[in-house]
Amino acid sequence: xxxxxxxxxxxxxxxxxxxxxxxxxxxxxxxxxxxxxxxxxxxxxxxxxxxxxxxxxxxxxxxxxxxxxxxxxxxxxxxxxxxxxxxxxxxxxxxxxxxxxxxxxxxxxxxxxxxxxxxxxxxxxxxxxxxxxxxxxxxxxxxxxxxxxxxxxxxxxxxxxxxxxxxxxxxxxxxxxxxxxxxxxxxxxxxxxxxxxxxxxxxxxxxxxxxxxxxxxxxxxxxxxxxxxxxxxxxxxxxxxxxxxxxxxxxxxxxxxxxxxxxxxxxxxxxxxxxxxxxxxxxxxxxxxxxxxxxxxxxxxxxxxxxxxxxxxxxxxxxxxxxxxxxxxxxxxxxxxxxxxxxxxxxxxxxxxxxxxxxxxxxxxxxxxxxxxxxxxxxxxxxxxxxxxxxxxxxxxxxxxxxxxxxxxxxxxxxxxxxxxxxxxxxxxxxxxxxxxxxxxxxxxxxxx
Ligand SMILES: Cc1cc2nc3c(=O)[nH]c(=O)nc-3n(C[C@H](O)[C@H](O)[C@H](O)COP(=O)(O)OP(=O)(O)OC[C@H]3O[C@@H](n4cnc5c(N)ncnc54)[C@H](O)[C@@H]3O)c2cc1C
Numbered sequence: 001x002x003x004x005x006x007x008x009x010x011x012x013x014x015x016x017x018x019x020x021x022x023x024x025x026x027x028x029x030x031x032x033x034x035x036x037x038x039x040x041x042x043x044x045x046x047x048x049x050x051x052x053x054x055x056x057x058x059x060x061x062x063x064x065x066x067x068x069x070x071x072x073x074x075x076x077x078x079x080x081x082x083x084x085x086x087x088x089x090x091x092x093x094x095x096x097x098x099x100x101x102x103x104x105x106x107x108x109x110x111x112x113x114x115x116x117x118x119x120x121x122x123x124x125x126x127x128x129x130x131x132x133x134x135x136x137x138x139x140x141x142x143x144x145x146x147x148x149x150x151x152x153x154x155x156x157x158x159x160x161x162x163x164x165x166x167x168x169x170x171x172x173x174x175x176x177x178x179x180x181x182x183x184x185x186x187x188x189x190x191x192x193x194x195x196x197x198x199x200x201x202x203x204x205x206x207x208x209x210x211x212x213x214x215x216x217x218x219x220x221x222x223x224x225x226x227x228x229x230x231x232x233x234x235x236x237x238x239x240x241x242x243x244x245x246x247x248x249x250x251x252x253x254x255x256x257x258x259x260x261x262x263x264x265x266x267x268x269x270x271x272x273x274x275x276x277x278x279x280x281x282x283x284x285x286x287x288x289x290x291x292x293x294x295x296x297x298x299x300x301x302x303x304x305x306x307x308x309x310x311x312x313x314x315x316x317x318x319x320x321x322x323x324x325x326x327x328x329x330x331x332x333x334x335x336x337x338x339x340x341x342x343x344x345x346x347x348x349x350x351x352x353x354x355x356x357x358x359x360x361x362x363x364x365x366x367x368x369x370x371x372x373x374x375x376x377x378x379x380x381x382x383x384x385x386x387x388x389x390x391x392x393x394x395x396x397x398x399x400x401x402x403x404x405x406x407x408x409x410x411x412x413x414x415x416x417x418x419x420x421x422x423x424x425x426x427x428x429x430x431x432x433x434x435x436x437x438x439x440x441x442x443x444x445x446x447x448x449x
Contacts, residue, residue: 031083033070037317037378040067041080049088051161051169051195057084058193058436059167065439066193068137069109071130072404073318075441076141076189087134089195095120101158103198106136111307114299122201126150126233127302129350130311136160136194141404142186142362144371145302146251146352147233152364155357157185161196165432169195183420183427186359188403190424190442191431206254207232207301209291210263211277212270217243217336219268224329227268228353233302236351237279240339245270245351247277251302254295263293279304280313280348280375287311312375313347317383320373320402321390322363325353327397328370334393335372341389345382347375360420363400371402384408411448421446 031040045067048054058064063081070077077083089105090112096102102122104113110124111131117123126145128138135153137143139160144152159173162184170192172181184191215236220227228234231250238245248270254260265272276285276292285291287309289300305311312318323331332351335342342349350373354364363369372394376383387408391399400417401407415421425446432438438447 033072033077035071035073035314035316035318035378037073037380038075038078040078040083042083044081045083045085047085047088048193051089051163054084054086054163054193054195055167055169057082058163058165062434062436063438064193064436066136066189066437068107068134069132071133071137072141073406074404075439076404077137078439078441080439084193086136086193086195092116093196095122095201097122100201101198102201103159103196104135106161106194106197107134109134110138110299110303115297117201118204118297118299121204123204123298124153124199124201125156126153127299128153129235129304131299131303131305131307132311135197135199139185139197140187140189140194141402142359142364143404144352144354144364145233146235146354147231148229148353148368149355150233151355151357152362154185154359154362155355156199157197158200159196159198160185160194162187162192162194162431164192165434165436171196173198179423180427182358183360183424184431186361186403188361188442188446190428190437190446192437205298206256206295207251207298208254208260208293208295209249209251209289209301210293211273211291212248212250212267213246213273213277215245215248215268215270217245217332219270220245220332221329223268230267234353235279235304238349238351239343239346240336240349241343243336246281246348247273247279249279249291249304253298260293260295279350283313315378316347317376317378317380318374318402318405319376319383319387319390319407320371320405321394321407322354322369322371322400322402323394323397325368325370328353331370331372331394331397331399335390338389338393341386342374345377345379345386347377349374360424361403361418363402365418365420369400373402373405376406380406411445414445 065079087107089107093103139154233251235249237247
């Protein structure tokens with residue numbers, strides 16, 4: 001092992017040899033996020049194989065952050081001191097068919113859970129664009145998919161089990177814990193180590209996905225609500241280069257027993273695609289879920305990208321901004337105005353809708369939202385200059401940035417957009433009085449002035 005390699009085993013971890021799953025990082029290389037744009041400040045990564053391991057690690061260290069599947073683009077998961085991974089806790093713990101819930105270890109990814117859930121006759125209400133991400137990491141950052149009636153992924157959470165800074169195991173449930181539960185689910189990794197998640201499930205279903213090309217912006221202006229309600233989940237992709245959306249992805253449930261029907265050749269002026277497409281049109285659609293109206297299980301249609309394949313482009317940066325749904329068209333036009341500055345640095349933008357929820361730190365807290373997402377080329381100096389320009393244009397709409405992506409919104413503005421921030425801080429102090437789970441990102445956003 002070289003000097004910079006610090007894959008440590010705690011005293012508790014020594015009891016159970018748990019090094020194996022993470023040895024890929026035990027080389028002379030810095031630990032980075034999935035996109036490679038963010039280098040974590042330490043390589044001291046402790047894998048935990050059991051809740052007891054988590055408790056021991058938490059008790060042993062003064063400072064600690066949990067690392068999920070590393071799909072965030074900023075420093076939200078970073079630590080200068082110690083990182084813990086609960087990826088080995090990836091078991092399906094129980095499926096309660098009567099209560100319609102599934103309980104999983106917090107290290108499980110959606111890609112691991114979904115096929116098993118489907119086999120057992122159940123489904124989740126929605127998924128993000130990729131199944132590769134950890135369930136706990138996604139829910140704690142308010143990760144979302146699309147759909148006027150779909151809350152973000154955390155809205156499926158019925159309970160969480162959490163190890164607090166004192167090493168205590170607590171459970172918070174929707175049924176029992178009311179406001180505290182609503183404060184903790186989108187917890188931004190600030191409250192403790194989530195070790196189990198219970199999710200609502202529903203009977204499994206089939207979906208189809210149809211893609212249309214070249215939706216005129218004039219149609220979007222006039223018919224935004226009709227367009228986004230054109231399916232259970234609708235995504236609009238644009239490069240902002242012309243007054244149109246390059247692609248419209250429409251995902252619809254297929255009712256059992258119905259015969260497959262041909263999709264309409266036109267959708268608000270957009271033409272039905274005649275082959276599978278990638279949102280970044282130059283890239284191979286092989287990485288994408290099946291389109292062309294072919295029915296398939298929900299988990300192979302709701303995400304855009306297939307498990308086992310690289311999602312999106314790989315070498316990229318991402319930003320995303322949420323505005324109240326009633327300002328959707330104005331906000332989209334505000335970004336369109338910036339096309340000459342935005343497009344040269346962009347791979348693709350995606351516009352999605354999210355139903356309101358009740359989680360204090362959720363980007364959709366008490367507001368049905370529209371998300372405007374940017375997949376950037378990996379040129380941080382250029383993107384860093386652009387983000388304040390976009391944020392200024394979206395500021396009149398009370399914009400909230402995605403917690404896991406890149407943004408430059410000043411702390412004071414950000415905090416003013418979360419009316420339950422003071423309650424969230426109080427909850428964080430209760431679970432973590434000494435700031436064990438705080439890091440620079442949280443200091444600058446949630447706590448900073
Ligand atoms: C290609 C790509 C596509 C994406 N598509 C979408 C999309 O469609 N919609 C969307 O909203 N986002 C999307 N994202 C963003 C991303 O998926 C989310 O932000 C999510 O947080 C990633 O989960 P993770 O486990 O990788 O988190 P990480 O980056 O590993 O961690 C994120 C945060 O979660 C905390 N955390 C993780 N596990 C735990 C735990 N067990 N207990 C307590 N805290 C924990 C970490 O401490 C950190 O604060 C995408 C990202 C990529 C790279």
